[in-house]
Amino acid sequence: MxxxxxxxxxxxxxxxxxxxxxxxxxxxxxxxxxxxxxxxxxxxxxxxxxxxxxxxxxxxxxxxxxxxxxxxxxxxxxxxxxxxxxxxxxxxxxxxxxxxxxxxxxxxxxxxxxxxxxxxxxxxxxxFATAIIPVAISIYAISIAIMARSCIHCAQKRGRRDYADGSCQGLLDDNNENDEDANNNNGGSIRLAKQTRYTKAMFPLAAYKEMIGQGVIAWGLLFYFFKVVAVDTQFIQTQWVVRRFAWNFSAAAYIYAYTALFCLLVLAGLPFLSSYLIRRYNGNTQRMEITILRLSIASHAIGSLAMGLAPSRALYIAAVSFSALSVGAIDTFKSFLSGFCSPDQITELYATFSLVETATHVVASRMWTAILIASFDLNGIAMGLPFLVSAGISAIAFCLIWSMARYTKPMSSYALIHTI
Incomplete structure (x- = not known):
């Protein structure tokens, strides 16, 4: 066998x-x-x-x-x-x-x-919490610098050196127009070499700045932050459920096994929903993705609210099922936002996603812990404080994704950088 x-x-x-x-x-x-x-x-x-x-x-x-x-x-x-x-x-x-x-x-x-x-x-x-947090911030700053250096190396390897060389050739032409003897002057050659190295080194960083400077990317990263914060109630969900409904941890594990199975069923149905929406929107994939994102964020907000207000175990399980309809929202959002980037920008975009997500986890882990401890002193509906806060944050994320619907076509202005 x-x-x-x-x-x-x-x-x-x-x-x-x-x-x-x-x-x-x-x-x-x-x-x-x-x-x-x-x-x-x-x-x-x-x-x-x-x-x-x-x-x-x-x-x-x-x-x-x-x-x-x-x-x-x-x-x-x-x-x-x-x-x-x-x-x-x-x-x-x-x-x-x-x-x-x-x-x-x-x-x-x-x-x-x-x-x-x-x-x-x-x-x-x-x-030693006061000492740990500055150390964590320092590590984060160091990792950003290392990632930036790595991106410079990758960018030069995949062909941006050609762009830098073209820019430097333009500098050379301008220099020839202003000073015909520049090529015969050793000092001019040294200045040109310095300009070449500077252009090659700074272009990837300028690419990051230009990409994040786009309105849709900036709004998208802000949405991503709120979405990850709202989802990170998973840090405290097991302990909250056990205390709220007097379950043991074995019962809580069965609930999460059911949730995982339900999420798989939702993911299996997403391609059919995507195909239907693409036909409805005449092949406009971005409108399809925006619609799925709206439905996902709305279901998470409503589900979190219902989880916080649920007075019984059965209603809590129903609320968890409704919240699970939001599965796949983050991947759909990444696909949506990548449609506004040129192919060369995808690496930078996903590196930025990773940095934002990790930083958000660092913040959310302490925030949700403090909210959970505060809920221990509350009674009645207020015991669901963590999920009520999560529902409010999801509502903010929903407003952000709703406002992003005005970006219906990929922005081509940044792509012109690679073709000029």
Whole structure:
């Protein structure tokens, strides 16, 4: 029986298998993290049941928040070694290193929690929070500089050097018109060489500035920020559900398994909806994407509001199902925004997405933790404060995506830079 599986793996290749294993392992890790942490906190506080103990829940939320914060910062920090490793190794070796790193981090987490020292880690993180945040900001600034340098290198390799050379040739022609003896003057040659190096180095950075300076890109990145913040309630959702409805963590895990299955069904139906909308809009893909985005953001806003107001478990599950209709919104948005960029800009656009998303995770992890802890002192409808706030943020994102409908055609002004 194992032979067909082995042959299927060989035909598929190692990369998809590694991606599957990492995704599966991280899913198990995220599912087990909160109950393991709660067990460690209960043991450290000598409490039998932490679900209704305010001190234990606040400690658990604080530790979870710092772990999410550290995970987001780790995503930035990994840019440093992986940027170097990417130039030294092929993609299979790089994925193998990433897979090994994920396994080691999960094993380390389980070891320290089972040893009962997780509460101590939380105390240390809380005590040195003022020092950790500036360090994280410094790491982020360093990674931006390294990414910019990497983009310069990639841009020069894929052909922008031709543009720089053409610009420098224009400088040379202007110089000849103003001073016919410039080519015979050694000083003029030195100045021209300096101008050439400056143009080659500065063009990719100017490309970034020009791309982000477009109205649709700027509005899009602002929307992306609010969308990621709204979705990041996932950081605290498990703990909130267990406390709000007195579920155990096993029941919460079943709910999320159902949600994942429902999301897969929604993703399977998206191509049919896309085909219908394309026919309706006479082949205008951007109007199709805008419509899907509006529906997705609206469903997330309404679903989050219903989750926060749900008085019973059944209504909460129905609200989760409605919120799951928003799955795929981020990928659809990236596709929509890339339609306003030239092919050479796609790399810069997705690098910018990555930077914005990581920075947003860093901010959101602490914000949602604080809101969750504040909700512990509330009663009734106000207990759903995290999801009520998420619904409000989703409403802001909906207004932004609605206003972006005026951009119905790709902007070609930036593309002219590559053709002049």
């Amino acid at each position: 194992l032979k067909p599986v082995y042959e299927a793996v060989i035909r598929t290749g190692s990369v998809p298998v590694l991606i599957f294993l990492v995704t599966f392992g991280m899913t198990l890790f995220e599912t087990a993290r909160v109950p393991i942490l709660e067990e460690a906190v209960c043991r450290s506080l000598a409490v039998d049941d932490c679900r209704h103990d305010r001190t234990a829940q606040a400690r658990l939320a604080s530790i979870n928040g710092w772990i999410d914060f550290a995970t987001a910062v780790q995503g930035i920090l990994l840019v440093l070694p992986y940027a170097w490793l990417a130039e030294q190794m092929n993609k299979h070796q790089l994925l193998l290193i990433g897979f090994t790193t994920s396994i080691l981090s999960m094993a380390y987490f389980l070891v320290i929690t089972r040893a009962g020292s997780t509460a101590l880690c939380g105390v240390l993180l809380d005590g």
